Structure formats: C-alpha cells, structure tokens
Amino acid sequence: MTDLLSYRDLVFALVVRDLKVRYRRSTIGFLWTMLQPLLTMLVLSMVFSALFRFDLPNYPVYALAGIMFWNFFSQSIISSMNSLKGNAHLLTKIPVPKAVFPLATVIAGIVNLLFAMVPLFAILVVTGHSIRPAVLFLPVSILLAALFTLGAGLLLSPMAVFFYDTIEMINVVMTLLVYMTPIFYPMEIVPEHYRWAVRFNPLRSVLEVFRDPIYNGKIPPVSHLTVAIVVTVLALVVGVVAFRRSSDRIPFYV
C-alpha cells in the first residue's frame, strides 16, 4: 500500500471511468444523482409529516442531508466491494497495489456527494433555511465521512472476493443500519430504552457532524466531533490493517 502515491494517475483515471460509467448508462444520469435524493426526500416528507407527526422544523432539509450522507456511505461500501471483486482476475496478472480500487470508488463517491450538494442548497434557499458560515466546516465533515467509509470499504472488500455471499449479507446489514441511524427520523422519537442502540452506532456521530453545519447551521459540538474523529481513525486503522493482511491472498482466490 506504500506505493499508492506513485499510482495516483491510475486512481484518477479509475475515478473518471467510474463517473463516466455512472452517467453514461442513463440519459438523465447526471440529473438522476441530483433528482434521486430529492424524490426520496419528498416521499419521506409526505410520509413523516402526514403519518408520524414529529415536530422538526424544516424536515425536508433534515431528511435530505441524511439521505445524501447515507447514499454516499452505502453506495461507496457496495461499489468498493464490487470493484475489488470485479478486478480480482486482473490482480492475478498485474502487480498493482490492490487498494487503488476501493480508494477510487470512495473518491468517486465524494464527487457524487458534491454534485448532490447542488439541489441541497437549492432546497435550503427555497425553504428559506438560513445558511450560516458553519457550512464552511463541511469539508472537514466530508473528509471524516470519506475516511470512515474508506476504512469500512477496505475491511469489507477483500471479504467480497473470498465469499460470494458477502455483498448480499452486507445489503441486509445496510437495511438494518439505515433504521438504526437517525437518518430520516430525529433521535427524540426513539423510545428511551432503545436509545442506546442508536447512541452506540458508530455511524451516527459521523452523520451528525455532516448534518450539523447544514441543518443546525452550527459547527458540530465537541462531543460529536470527538466521537466522530475517534470512530473514523479506528475504522481507518482496522480497515488498513485488515486489508494489508488479507489482500495478498486475493490472487489465490480467483
């Protein structure tokens, strides 16, 4: 993994290819990245304001920020698993640092997240939500989200090569996780005796650090920030160590 730096041009090319494929597939590909979270937001807003009724000022913004974060996380994890699996044959023929594939997918995910920021800010303006200087903190939030996701991707992607059902299993875990993370509901609606489950969810702090500057217009509180940093560093260390230990075996499993 040490010579990743000398392969930076390759990583860049893989990112470009990833984006090209994503946007070439459908005629409205580029528009879809912006449209999909908006439509989800619309559905959620209708469901939650009509059915469940919790008092959350400007719920669409709350939900949209959460959805964008979730899309970035879940899509990056699944595609980094697919990318390593899809290139496993190549790794039996060319000595290329294996981490370029998960790394490139996470970077492509960030680019997508940035595209999806455009409609988010449009919604902020339309709903009259005040945009405060705290949004300048967003690059830090996105960096933390990216590193956390990269760590998880490095941990999981070799497993996708070793066992064919890993991606299915992770999909199930993702479904569970989306409900265990306060993405489209506020923490307050979780009954007191279940709240620990959400509180110990490592993803939650990383999410709040991303949403705070947008929704609350403030720099994330030290409590969330500290947890997010610790969780991110931990994910990255575990991911890098696991990847180094297991990735040498990839060519044997193809």
Added chain:
Amino acid sequence: MTTDRKVVEVRGMSLCYRLAKQKIPSLKEYAIHFIRGSLAYEELWALRDLSLSIGEGETVGVVGRNGAGKSTLLKVVSGVLKPSRGTVTRRGWVAPILELGTGFDFELTGYENIYLNALLLGRQRKEIDERLEQIVEFSGLGDFLRSPIRNYSTGMLARLGFSIATAWKPDVLILDEVLGVGDARFLKRCEQRIEGFHQAGTTILIVSHDPDAVRKNCRRCLWLEQGRMVADGPTEETLDRYKRFSEGKETVPQV
C-alpha cells in the same frame, strides 16, 4: 550484454496454495465451519524451496510439464503472488506479460484502453502522452483505436496489449506463452522488439512449451518438475535432459 549485477534474486522460496478441504465459498458456510472447528485445509505446494539469481541482461527460459509451477514462478517473480516462504527481490521496472490485454475495459475505446492499461502497469499519464504515438504506430490499429475494443478480434487485442506492455524498455521482461497470437508479420515485429530490449540490457524470462522458442531466445534454461528445480544451466543441456525425460529415458531424482 550481461553484467554481474543481479536483477532478480530468489532465495529459499516456496509457494503454497491453501485449498479448503470442503468447498467454502460462502460466508455462512465459513461461519458454520468456523464455529464447529472443522476448517481443514489441504496444502498444495506449487513451488518448493527454489533459489536462483538472474543477472542483468540474461535470457532465461523455463520449461516443464503442465502443473510443474512455471507460471506460478513467473507470477511470484513479477510480484503478483507473494511467496509463502523465502524471499524474492527485484531491481528496476518489471514488465510482466502473463496474459495479453489483462485489464482491458471492453466498453472503452482503444485510445482510452492504452491509458488505462499503461497506468495499471505503473506508468504515469505524462509518460503515456509522450509515448502515445509510438504505441499507436506499433499496434498498427490506426482508426480502430477510436472505437470500443469490444469489436476487436483476438489478434487485434493481442497487438494492442503487446504494444502497450512493451512501449517502455523494461529492466525485466516476463513472458508467459503470449506470443502465439497475431499474424506472422506482427509476431516478427514482436520478436524484433524483444531482441532490441535484449541488446539494450533487458533481462528476459520466458515460459514456453515450444523448445525451439526457448532455444532461439534464451541462453539459460530452468527445468521445473512438481515445483522443484531439476536443472538450471545452458539451454542446450537443460533441453537435452528435458527431452530425454519426456521420452522416458531419464527419471527425475526424487527429493
């Protein structure tokens, strides 16, 4: 041109494929076997305790029957596989051509694949810009390069693959039976290019089933049998012994 400088050094190297006794392709089955404590593996040693050193500018052929470990040896020397025991050191840029066109993206055009493939081989974008014309010229594919390579024939893919992989003079060139495709004229150009590298001091390592190809290209030849080195010497000597063995006149000393 041969000097004393060693470019490839292999010491006490063994490589083991660890095969699960039961097939464990899924995470669920793995978990079940893990809990039961019934994870058993069969070890298949593809290479056993090999040591060799190859000097700058040497031409080395590798012969042996199917499954003797020839391709595995090339993979370990290229750095694709990590040895289970022992060490392998390389100096300089190694161009492994274990299969032509690995890493091609069939949705991309020939031009786009030139970049992608060369980047996978460890080149930088700027270097590729500088060599692009030469790669295009050598491949002889002309306007075809503008269309997606899914329309290419096997021969065309091989030409493109070879043109990219050999666009830069490698310090070590590793070839695994890849020169069987393409027409006679292109084959000749490939051979000329390899010969040019040899003149310029590139170390060449070739696996081939064709004794004539080894005779023509290599001064030194290794013979592998069941992962062990049976012979390592001048090409004629090794090939003679290998030929006698193939005809049943010589037996391999059992270790």
